[in-house]
Amino acid sequence: xxxxxxxxxxRALLRxxxxxxxxxxxxxxxxxxxxxxxxxxxxxxxxxLCKNAELACEVTLQPLRRFDLDAAILFSDILTIPDAxxxxxxxxxxxxxxxxxxxxxxxxxQNLPAPDPEQELxxxxxxxxxxxxxxxxxxxxxxxxxxxxxLATYMIEGGSSKAFTKIKKMAFSDPKxxxxxxxxxxxxxxxxxxxQIAAGAQSVMVFDTWGxxxxxxxxxxxxxxxxxxxxxxxxxxxDGRKVPVTLFTKNAxxxxxxxxxxxxxxVGLDWTIDIDNAKARVGDKVALQGNxxxxxxxxxxxxxxQEVQTILAGFGEGPGHVFNLGHGIHLDVPxxxxxxxxxxxxxxxAQYHKG
Amino acid sequence: xxxxxxxxxxRALLRxxxxxxxxxxxxxxxxxxxxxxxxxxxxxxxxxLCKNAELACEVTLQPLRRFDLDAAILFSDILTIPDAxxxxxxxxxxxxxxxxxxxxxxxxxQNLPAPDPEQELxxxxxxxxxxxxxxxxxxxxxxxxxxxxxLATYMIEGGSSKAFTKIKKMAFSDPKxxxxxxxxxxxxxxxxxxxQIAAGAQSVMVFDTWGxxxxxxxxxxxxxxxxxxxxxxxxxxxDGRKVPVTLFTKNAxxxxxxxxxxxxxxVGLDWTIDIDNAKARVGDKVALQGNxxxxxxxxxxxxxxQEVQTILAGFGEGPGHVFNLGHGIHLDVPxxxxxxxxxxxxxxxAQYHKG
Numbered sequence: 001x002x003x004x005x006x007x008x009x010x011r012a013l014l015r016x017x018x019x020x021x022x023x024x025x026x027x028x029x030x031x032x033x034x035x036x037x038x039x040x041x042x043x044x045x046x047x048x049l050c051k052n053a054e055l056a057c058e059v060t061l062q063p064l065r066r067f068d069l070d071a072a073i074l075f076s077d078i079l080t081i082p083d084a085x086x087x088x089x090x091x092x093x094x095x096x097x098x099x100x101x102x103x104x105x106x107x108x109x110q111n112l113p114a115p116d117p118e119q120e121l122x123x124x125x126x127x128x129x130x131x132x133x134x135x136x137x138x139x140x141x142x143x144x145x146x147x148x149x150x151l152a153t154y155m156i157e158g159g160s161s162k163a164f165t166k167i168k169k170m171a172f173s174d175p176k177x178x179x180x181x182x183x184x185x186x187x188x189x190x191x192x193x194x195x196q197i198a199a200g201a202q203s204v205m206v207f208d209t210w211g212x213x214x215x216x217x218x219x220x221x222x223x224x225x226x227x228x229x230x231x232x233x234x235x236x237x238x239d240g241r242k243v244p245v246t247l248f249t250k251n252a253x254x255x256x257x258x259x260x261x262x263x264x265x266x267v268g269l270d271w272t273i274d275i276d277n278a279k280a281r282v283g284d285k286v287a288l289q290g291n292x293x294x295x296x297x298x299x300x301x302x303x304x305x306q307e308v309q310t311i312l313a314g315f316g317e318g319p320g321h322v323f324n325l326g327h328g329i330h331l332d333v334p335x336x337x338x339x340x341x342x343x344x345x346x347x348x349x350a351q352y353h354k355g
Numbered sequence: 356x357x358x359x360x361x362x363x364x365x366r367a368l369l370r371x372x373x374x375x376x377x378x379x380x381x382x383x384x385x386x387x388x389x390x391x392x393x394x395x396x397x398x399x400x401x402x403x404l405c406k407n408a409e410l411a412c413e414v415t416l417q418p419l420r421r422f423d424l425d426a427a428i429l430f431s432d433i434l435t436i437p438d439a440x441x442x443x444x445x446x447x448x449x450x451x452x453x454x455x456x457x458x459x460x461x462x463x464x465q466n467l468p469a470p471d472p473e474q475e476l477x478x479x480x481x482x483x484x485x486x487x488x489x490x491x492x493x494x495x496x497x498x499x500x501x502x503x504x505x506l507a508t509y510m511i512e513g514g515s516s517k518a519f520t521k522i523k524k525m526a527f528s529d530p531k532x533x534x535x536x537x538x539x540x541x542x543x544x545x546x547x548x549x550x551q552i553a554a555g556a557q558s559v560m561v562f563d564t565w566g567x568x569x570x571x572x573x574x575x576x577x578x579x580x581x582x583x584x585x586x587x588x589x590x591x592x593x594d595g596r597k598v599p600v601t602l603f604t605k606n607a608x609x610x611x612x613x614x615x616x617x618x619x620x621x622v623g624l625d626w627t628i629d630i631d632n633a634k635a636r637v638g639d640k641v642a643l644q645g646n647x648x649x650x651x652x653x654x655x656x657x658x659x660x661q662e663v664q665t666i667l668a669g670f671g672e673g674p675g676h677v678f679n680l681g682h683g684i685h686l687d688v689p690x691x692x693x694x695x696x697x698x699x700x701x702x703x704x705a706q707y708h709k710g
Contacts, residue, residue: 163650163685164650165650165653165685165687168648168650168651168653169650169653169654171650172650172651172653172654172658173653173654173655173658212606212627213627214627214648215626215627215629215648215681216627216628216629216632217629217665218648251567251606251627253608253609254608254609254627254628254632271570272567272568272569272570272571272606272609273571273609274570274571274572277571277609293523293569293570293573295518295519295520295523295524295526295527296523296527298520298523298524298527298528299524299527299528300528303527303528310572326570330518330520332520
């Protein structure tokens with residue numbers, strides 16, 4: 001299991017030398033690929049695809065066949081844990097995820113079970129094992145989870161939200177209840193990610209899509225505190241190699257120092273921060289992942305290449321950079337533009353790794 | 356016209372001494388007030404309310420009758436300019452603003468007229484004159500406009516957006532067309548705000564709701580550049596007093612230095628930045644407006660008072676602070692909580708203005 005043919009991604013996250021900057025794309029398996037749509041049609045709905053290890057493996061590997069990517073990421077949903085807790089995840093056409101039994105009060109929270117990863121979430125572990133086997137050591141496999149705060153937003157709002165009215169009402173009027181929920185979620189995320197690592201994930205990432213809607217004080221209290229607990233609780237070794245953990249909070253450019261102080265290995269950046277600024281602030285502690293605006297993939301190849309070069313020059317010399325988009329790839333991006341992006345990262349980064 | 360009874364708001368924006376910190380609330384006239392709903396029902400739809408000077412004046416004054424606010428803000432919509440350009444603004448129940456004739460290409464942009472503020476937008480100027488007369492010098496009147504970038508997002512997307520796909524496609528594939536649109540909008544905003552000032556607005560504010568979805572480079576290029584042009588083009592005097600201008604970009608905490616460098620008087624802050632951090636960075640150049648999370652108004656009175664005190668202590672001694680929410684008040688906030696907020700600002704701020 002130790003013979004990883006391309007370990008640039010793992011090395012960069014540990015700030016070890018690499019030949020070129022590794023690159024992957026958030027949501028690299030997805031609707032912008034016609035082969036994904038075909039597999040999904042075969043599976044039926046989205047969760048059926050997640051729950052079928054063979055098909056989840058198939059869509060995980062699809063982007064690797066098209067593009068020279070340096071990592072694979074488990075195909076799954078960030079809301080598997082609340083679904084396993086019994087909240088009834090479902091998807092309505094064009095409306096994003098919803099829960100049929102959202103959390104409304106302290107009693108709901110007290111009654112939440114802690115899902116056993118090898119029972120209620122075994123389908124995820126089966127997908128990890130299947131993908132890992134089929135990857136045949138080509139590139140490392142990334143496991144992931146939503147952050148406690150981000151999971152809680154969906155669990156309390158009942159789905160996507162713009163103003164986060166319900167969870168903020170709870171945060172400001174019944175903070176004890178919310179803290180109990182977040183603590184339970186952190187415990188479940190630790191179990192879940194450790195099970196993914198045991199099943200074969202060589203790196204893990206925590207997605208905090210909605211931490212950026214909080215004030216700096218509330219971010220520390222309601223989001224970062226629980227991601228810190230997760231970092232502390234993870235098994236950090238697999239097959240004799242360190243398992244790097246990356247934390248990503250969207251719209252958190254002002255809070256990078258506190259994220260880096262959790263002991264994570266990598267910090268994900270969205271595109272609203274200059275990567276040279278981020279490197280100057282936390283580049284001696286953590287690797288940085290990012291950070292091209294996903295909408296740049298709508299542009300012409302020359303413009304995409306130019307943007308990649310600007311970001312590479314911003315990070316400058318030395319290891320510690322995993323190139324990525326600043327958020328998930330859009331569903332209507334031409335796949336050939338994604339190829340231009342991935343190839344440009346390798347082509348133009350070699351000059352920064354000669355030292 | 357010179358006898359303004361309460362000029363705290365204007366003085367604070369010019370960083371002159373005040374007795375207590377002035378306070379107003381973005382969207383202080385609105386659906387959280389039952390009297391607003393009654394007036395709006397009388398007007399018919401939202402734009403009919405905006406276009407009726409007497410009723411627009413009535414809803415502008417309603418929050419001043421309930422709360423001890425230090426400024427009134429013109430009741431209008433940020434999309435009046437594109438509507439006057441002929442794009443056909445309409446509102447669909449629960450869906451936000453839409454345009455029946457969105458911008459799709461360079462030819463559309465070349466054909467856009469520059470609305471005459473005293474012709475196509477005369478209803479706004481009539482509202483300003485009516486409100487100013489009825490205010491009887493109690494507090495200053497704030498005029499406003501959307502920023503060119505923010506107006507352009509609605510004009511190109513055809514309404515609200517999450518990913519800003521269409522405008523970013525234009526930004527990255529046909530930047531010349533977008534720059535022409537933004538420049539035309541900046542010119543129209545200058546005419547519009549200068550007409551509001553001539554009609555009686557004693558301060559103006561530019562709302563850049565969506566500048567924060569850009570990268571730092573693209574923000575400079577597509578949003579801030581045009582707000583800078585507006586600041587340069589404004590008449591900055593009225594009735595022998597300076598007319599302060601405030602720029603507000605949501606999610607722009609990392610870019611405060613460049614916003615302050617435009618020559619504006621005030622910079623609006625959302626709640627994702629600590630105000631002491633903002634003051635340390637730009638407080639010697641501009642006044643700061645903000646920055647309580649609007650969702651804090653869901654909390655109990657004691658919690659609201661505590662948050663007000665935290666923000667006041669963060670700003671600390673001296674003038675240059677206009678208290679506000681970090682964004683518009685939510686439509687389901689109890690009005691009595693807004694009163695707790697406004698009163699707390701005055702009650703707890705006097706100690707910081709003794710110098």
